[in-house]
Amino acid sequence: MDAGEVLRLDREHVWHPYTAVPSGTPVHVVRRAGGVRITLGDGRELIDGMASWWAAIHGHNHPRLNRAARDQIDDMAHVMFGGLTHEPAVRLAHRLAGMTGLDRVFLADSGSVAVEVAIKMAVQYSGRSALLTVRGGYHGDTFGAMSVCDPVNGMHHLFTGMLPRHVFAPAPPDDYGRRPAAKSEAGPDEAYLAELTAAVEVHAARLAAIIVEPVVQGAGGMRFYHPAYLRRLRELADEHGILLIADEIATGFGRTGEMFGCDHAGIRPDIMCVGKALTGGYLTLAATLCTARVADRIGVLMHGPTYMGNPLACAVAGASLDLLAERPWREEVARIEAALLDGLAPAAAAPGVRDVRVLGAIGVIETDQPVDVAKIQDIVMGHGVWLRPFGRLIYTMPPYACTPDDVARIADAMVAATAAL
Numbered sequence: 544m545d546a547g548e549v550l551r552l553d554r555e556h557v558w559h560p561y562t563a564v565p566s567g568t569p570v571h572v573v574r575r576a577g578g579v580r581i582t583l584g585d586g587r588e589l590i591d592g593m594a595s596w597w598a599a600i601h602g603h604n605h606p607r608l609n610r611a612a613r614d615q616i617d618d619m620a621h622v623m624f625g626g627l628t629h630e631p632a633v634r635l636a637h638r639l640a641g642m643t644g645l646d647r648v649f650l651a652d653s654g655s656v657a658v659e660v661a662i663k664m665a666v667q668y669s670g671r672s673a674l675l676t677v678r679g680g681y682h683g684d685t686f687g688a689m690s691v692c693d694p695v696n697g698m699h700h701l702f703t704g705m706l707p708r709h710v711f712a713p714a715p716p717d718d719y720g721r722r723p724a725a726k727s728e729a730g731p732d733e734a735y736l737a738e739l740t741a742a743v744e745v746h747a748a749r750l751a752a753i754i755v756e757p758v759v760q761g762a763g764g765m766r767f768y769h770p771a772y773l774r775r776l777r778e779l780a781d782e783h784g785i786l787l788i789a790d791e792i793a794t795g796f797g798r799t800g801e802m803f804g805c806d807h808a809g810i811r812p813d814i815m816c817v818g819k820a821l822t823g824g825y826l827t828l829a830a831t832l833c834t835a836r837v838a839d840r841i842g843v844l845m846h847g848p849t850y851m852g853n854p855l856a857c858a859v860a861g862a863s864l865d866l867l868a869e870r871p872w873r874e875e876v877a878r879i880e881a882a883l884l885d886g887l888a889p890a891a892a893a894p895g896v897r898d899v900r901v902l903g904a905i906g907v908i909e910t911d912q913p914v915d916v917a918k919i920q921d922i923v924m925g926h927g928v929w930l931r932p933f934g935r936l937i938y939t940m941p942p943y944a945c946t947p948d949d950v951a952r953i954a955d956a957m958v959a960a961t962a963a964l
């Protein structure tokens with residue numbers, strides 16, 4: 544098919560994320576992806592400034608990940624996980640347990656499902672059904688996950704009556720990370736710590752769990768909050784015998800400068816969800832991990848997806864974690880952080896810009912008004928960069944494999960886009 548035919552049939556049949564058919568915003572045909580670049584149907588090359596939604600940390604079409612997929616497919620692509628097991632899944636579970644200190648691993652097929660499983664774990668563990676979270680969060684698009692997304696910028700208004708009503712503490716102040724003008728990071732806000740404490744104490748008796756994205760709130764607003772708030776939630780959970788669920792689906796595997804978001808706070812959750820970068824952007828796979836204590840009390844966990852523990856996905860995830868262990872990701876992420884801080888600095892003074900912030904390999908320009916996505920994309924694509932802005936956010940989380948020059952190009956494209964505000 545030529546690119547025109549792909550687009551014609553796409554418009555006729557295919558739903559894209561959060562769109563109508565046909566999509567109201569432009570859709571671009573991709574021919575191939577390699578390294579940190581995506582090649583479009585017309586031959587244009589774009590740096591994947593989104594790492595394809597946090598996932599492609601090593602870049603696309605990586606020889607090691609390709610080999611892992613090929614080697615595995617010659618053995619088996621998939622077998623059911625009910626009553627059967629295999630080395631790729633067991634190896635991965637052992638590996639994840641070693642990385643997190645959480646010994647029991649449920650392999651799920653997407654991040655949202657991993658969050659559903661985490662919620663089921665907490666409910667089965669406690670016999671309670673209420674969850675506490677903070678506003679500004681994002682946990683996925685299935686019903687349980689949606690119910691703990693921010694109730695205003697999430698999808699609550701579309702599904703009122705279908706969603707259980709959970710407890711929402713105020714959004715944490717987004718006072719963490721680095722800003723071009725600021726000399727140092729702000730300390731934790733004592734008034735907010737008090738609000739958080741009060742919210743947990745009022746509802747403690749009916750809470751199954753507290754669920755948050757550690758330190759970085761992703762799709763809910765790209766906000767960075769002080770680890771002291773996470774530490775307080777850990778203390779409160781312990782004090783009241785409530786489980787703490789860390790949704791590390793976006794933050795996991797080095798993105799924020801630490802291996803996991805929780806590492807900023809030096810805490811361990813009772814339940815953790817990982818996904819997105821788990822397979823290095825190759826296949827859909829996620830996992831929900833918990834302590835042996837939690838698993839023992841749950842006993843039989845009532846969940847079991849058809850493609851649970853898919854060997855192909857597990858084999859690629861294993862290879863991706865090998866690569867992560869070998870690459871100097873801490874230095875790479877620190878270099879990206881410095882390059883983003885430097886490159887995005889001119890945006891801080893641009894009209895229509897509310898805030899510029901960076902944490903690890905995440906760079907954000909927050910605007911005063913919602914952006915015109917097509918217009919912004921047009922500008923950044925003109926600079927050879929692929930980004931997917933939303934709401935009041937023009938942001939990037941590039942592959943760790945980006946060179947300093949790639950990162951500078953992304954930052955320049957973002958700064959150029961502020962001219963359209």
Ligand SMILES: *Cc1c(COP(=O)(O)O)cnc(C)c1O
Nearest residue numbers: 653654655681682683761792793
């Ligand atoms: C993306 C994301 C999810 C949902 O993962 P899917 O694989 O898209 O279902 C859940 N939580 C967080 C924090 C995410 O960033």
